Amino acid sequence: MQILNWFFRLNDSDSARNTAKDRMQKMLVYDRLELPAGRLEVLEEELLAVVSRYFELDADTTHFDLQQTERKAALIANFRLLRAKC
């Protein structure tokens, strides 16, 4: 069993170690900002609505995320624009 683990370690993204690290990183962004669950999604919807008044958007590639460097969070929003609305 151990040897199997070892062989498959190259793609161990679902290992307990990596799962814990991922969960921690996501959780701590919310902890540090004291951001309640669901709040970010509301913001995303509102922002989308505002930008959509000015542009037609490629909804499939719109990307919205909180990232963390050195204990400081950044809001990363990436709207792919198709054309301006007049």
Add this chain to the structure above:
Amino acid sequence: MSGRVIVVTSGKGGVGKTTASANIGVALANTGASVALVDMDIGLRNLDILMGLENRVVYNLVDVVEERCKLRQALVRDKRLPNLSLLPAAQTRDKTAVNAEQMKTLCQELRNLFEFVIVDSPAGIESGFQNAIAGAQEAVVICTPEMSAVRDADRIIGLLEARKEEIEQYRLVVNRIRPNMVRNADMMSVNDVLDILSVKLLGVVPEDEEIIISTNKGEPVAGTDNTRSGLAFRNIARRLRGEEVPLLDLDVPNGNWLNRIMTFLNPVKV
């Protein structure tokens, strides 16, 4: 003399704060420094047991603060290490028995007598913790590679950050790491924890059954040879004194030949 007051804290209970305090104190005293160990876990006194000094406690920290005795009367000198003294917590009082101002005054008095004042903080983030950090200029945050411990350490770091003017620096000790579990991707590594917390590392202590034995004997591992955890704590003490000491290589294969071959072929930085 103006000694350094270093608080040992963690947020979460049971991650090894008191064990770390005792061992850092012993290791520092072994380098020749004069050290006071202060048990701020008022009401849940345990540092005296780890030090094997429980039978010699006459007065305690609350007696000093409430002026029932002189500071020197309450300090229990360790006979094995005459430059190490313990200021025990009161066992029959609670965290409200001392306030932050009183703690600052006490730490100031201790700084005049000792090169290092190591304060063992209680678990939690309430008044007990706030009092424990009140007189400190440095903090050592203890954390194990478990999610709940990391989350609580993060909260503590946030609180220490907010007190930047008083707490000039804080560093992390990752305690109870199990290299075999890291190697099998079952446990977060030291670097994982550092990535998550973005904090400076003071040391890494491997999980070690010798800790249980030493606690039972009342002789901290840092004072005895031949234990990996003891060596880790001695290295931490040297780093606190400003020496550059490389981290222990925890990736030493143990167990069967298969493990040894796998470790050789595929070393993991823990």
